[in-house]
Amino acid sequence: MKKLFMMMMAGLLITACASKPQAQDSNEPAKKVLVLYFSVTNTTKQLAEYIQQKTGADIEAIQTTVAYPTDYQELLKRWGADRDNNVLPELKPLAHNVADYDVIFLGYPLWGGTYAQPVKTLIASGVLNGKNVVPFCTSGSSGVKQSVDDLLKAVPGIKISECVGVRSSLMNKMPAAVDRVLISLGLIEGQNEVLADYSAQQAPTAEETAIFDAAISTYDMMKGTKAVSVGSRKTSKGTDYKFVGEANGGKMDIYVTKENGNEAPYFTAVDR
Numbered sequence: 001m002k003k004l005f006m007m008m009m010a011g012l013l014i015t016a017c018a019s020k021p022q023a024q025d026s027n028e029p030a031k032k033v034l035v036l037y038f039s040v041t042n043t044t045k046q047l048a049e050y051i052q053q054k055t056g057a058d059i060e061a062i063q064t065t066v067a068y069p070t071d072y073q074e075l076l077k078r079w080g081a082d083r084d085n086n087v088l089p090e091l092k093p094l095a096h097n098v099a100d101y102d103v104i105f106l107g108y109p110l111w112g113g114t115y116a117q118p119v120k121t122l123i124a125s126g127v128l129n130g131k132n133v134v135p136f137c138t139s140g141s142s143g144v145k146q147s148v149d150d151l152l153k154a155v156p157g158i159k160i161s162e163c164v165g166v167r168s169s170l171m172n173k174m175p176a177a178v179d180r181v182l183i184s185l186g187l188i189e190g191q192n193e194v195l196a197d198y199s200a201q202q203a204p205t206a207e208e209t210a211i212f213d214a215a216i217s218t219y220d221m222m223k224g225t226k227a228v229s230v231g232s233r234k235t236s237k238g239t240d241y242k243f244v245g246e247a248n249g250g251k252m253d254i255y256v257t258k259e260n261g262n263e264a265p266y267f268t269a270v271d272r
């Protein structure tokens, strides 16, 4: 399963783990879809509501009995305290019966590189066991990959064929990234561009290094990261790059897009 997922991850826009487009079989009964999401500052909520609007799915927010603070520093403190004390936040009961649904879209912000703490509580309740789950997340910079790997490890029998992660500063790219997943799942009409694999990693040219440096210059925490190698692919919109970057002795994959025209290059995800 992990290998299959990794293969699918090779062809991503934003950080969608889109597999090959699938045609919807019109004889199949409509799938029952539930969008379950956790969101503190409403970024992930925007994806959840977009998915709901496009699919007509049922939707519900995962809520903790003690609400999280929306102030960033306070939120970091509470997250740190819960993590250090190994506390799973208590959830309010869900109004929807997860067992009634064929597909669960599961949304969360990335905290510490993976799904936010309340999703851990949901997993512990067992309701996701054996379900078809489509993870979606927002983050400052991290990609969705780590959280999907963690879901595959933590949830017995979970099936994941698609996922999508969007950086909170790239919400203008969100509809296209989410549509790709919805089309691939046969939940909306449309045709996905078939994306080529990235070319083999090689030392970046001066031009590629300049594209990398421009893309990461917008995000303080990436400053000082050096491009070690790069693979690329052409798309109808421009060029996607998969850089291997290095900072403080650690390596990471950094996905960068340079669209045709004047828009500055931007990075879509960092997988550490």
Ligand SMILES: Cc1cc2nc3c(=O)[nH]c(=O)nc-3n(C[C@H](O)[C@H](O)[C@H](O)COP(=O)(O)O)c2cc1C
Pocket: 038, 039, 040, 041, 042, 043, 044, 045, 072, 075, 076, 079, 108, 109, 110, 111, 112, 113, 114, 138, 139, 140, 141, 142, 143, 168
């Ligand atoms: C406690 C905490 C931990 C975070 N950890 C990460 C992280 O590891 N990687 C990352 O890219 N962003 C991280 N972020 C940023 C959030 O993922 C991002 O702001 C997200 O879009 C917030 O979603 P929401 O508005 O739905 O709550 C973190 C934010 C908080 C508050």
